[in-house]
Amino acid sequence: MSVLDDIIAGVREDLEARRALLGDDEIASLAAAAPAARDAFAALGGVRDGDPGAERDTRLRVISEVKRKSPSKGALADIPEPSELARQYEEGGASVISVLTEQRRFGGSLEDFDAVRAAVELPLLRKDFTVEAYQIHEARAHGADLVLLIVAALSDGQLAEFLALTRDLGMEALVEAHTEEEIDRAVAVGARIIGVNVRNLKTLEVDRGTFARLADRIPADAVIVAESGVRGVEDAVGFAAKGADAILVGEALVIDNSPQQAIASFVAQGSAAKPARARA
Numbered sequence: 001m002s003v004l005d006d007i008i009a010g011v012r013e014d015l016e017a018r019r020a021l022l023g024d025d026e027i028a029s030l031a032a033a034a035p036a037a038r039d040a041f042a043a044l045g046g047v048r049d050g051d052p053g054a055e056r057d058t059r060l061r062v063i064s065e066v067k068r069k070s071p072s073k074g075a076l077a078d079i080p081e082p083s084e085l086a087r088q089y090e091e092g093g094a095s096v097i098s099v100l101t102e103q104r105r106f107g108g109s110l111e112d113f114d115a116v117r118a119a120v121e122l123p124l125l126r127k128d129f130t131v132e133a134y135q136i137h138e139a140r141a142h143g144a145d146l147v148l149l150i151v152a153a154l155s156d157g158q159l160a161e162f163l164a165l166t167r168d169l170g171m172e173a174l175v176e177a178h179t180e181e182e183i184d185r186a187v188a189v190g191a192r193i194i195g196v197n198v199r200n201l202k203t204l205e206v207d208r209g210t211f212a213r214l215a216d217r218i219p220a221d222a223v224i225v226a227e228s229g230v231r232g233v234e235d236a237v238g239f240a241a242k243g244a245d246a247i248l249v250g251e252a253l254v255i256d257n258s259p260q261q262a263i264a265s266f267v268a269q270g271s272a273a274k275p276a277r278a279r280a
């Protein structure tokens with residue numbers, strides 16, 4: 001069984017336990033009643049056709065992640081107060097905060113997500129391994145603005161269905177790809193925020209060269225996110241120079257004594273390295 005299959009098997013079991021407490025209709029009602037979602041696409045520098053006078057800028061955005069542990073590295077940080085970490089991320093200039101809610105391999109939870117939601121006004125990514133519509137309703141019910149759809153974990157039909165549901169609920173999706181074929185599948189379903197994750201899901205190794213190989217296939221009107229492997233400002237600059245609009249950073253921030261400064265330097269130096277992008 002691959003790492004991804006193993007993670008998803010656990011996610012499905014945990015999901016059934018939550019569904020036994022709160023059924024599909026109930027979670028859908030809570031999602032419908034939640035306050036409106038924030039505009040994560042705009043927060044990441046995206047510009048929609050018809051936005052009056054809106055221009056793509058060359059600011060590098062940072063999606064800062066609350067991540068306690070991982071399959072590749074084991075324990076990273078205790079994070080007793082995710083709300084406090086989130087405030088530091090906001091203060092440093094993060095554009096979006098990602099909260100891992102997968103419990104078994106990442107040590108996250110919806111409780112972490114709720115604590116962060118209560119602490120900051122930034123758009124939030126509910127970072128989970130989405131395999132059922134239930135999780136998308138659940139994300140919205142908890143105040144998420146963005147959900148993760150991993151192409152490798154979904155059929156084309158599921159991708160299209162989950163993206164449509166996400167948007168019906170007023171959110172956007174970070175659609176994550178690892179290969180050329182997965183980028184093409186993300187584009188085909190109309191993804192507007194496309195992540196290139198440079199961590200190989202089979203070996204868990206990070207190959208930053210994957211980003212440069214794949215980013216060129218992404219249409220100019222999409223937001224391009226470089227995911228994983230930012231260990232310092234050189235990596236942020238490297239991804240920005242190759243066309244990233246945003247970087248998603250976990251490990252480097254949770255182990256840093258001053259994540260505010262780290263984020264500020266990623267934004268400042270990454271933005272200076274980022275080439276202007278023509279609109280589609």
Ligand SMILES: O=C(O)c1ccccc1NCC(=O)[C@H](O)[C@H](O)COP(=O)(O)O
Nearest residue numbers: 070071072227228229230248249250251
């Ligand atoms: O982080 C892992 O080991 C991992 C293993 C298997 C599937 C997903 C995994 N990580 C999820 C992520 O996408 C990262 O948390 C995120 O990109 C941040 O990465 P990093 O900055 O390298 O911590």
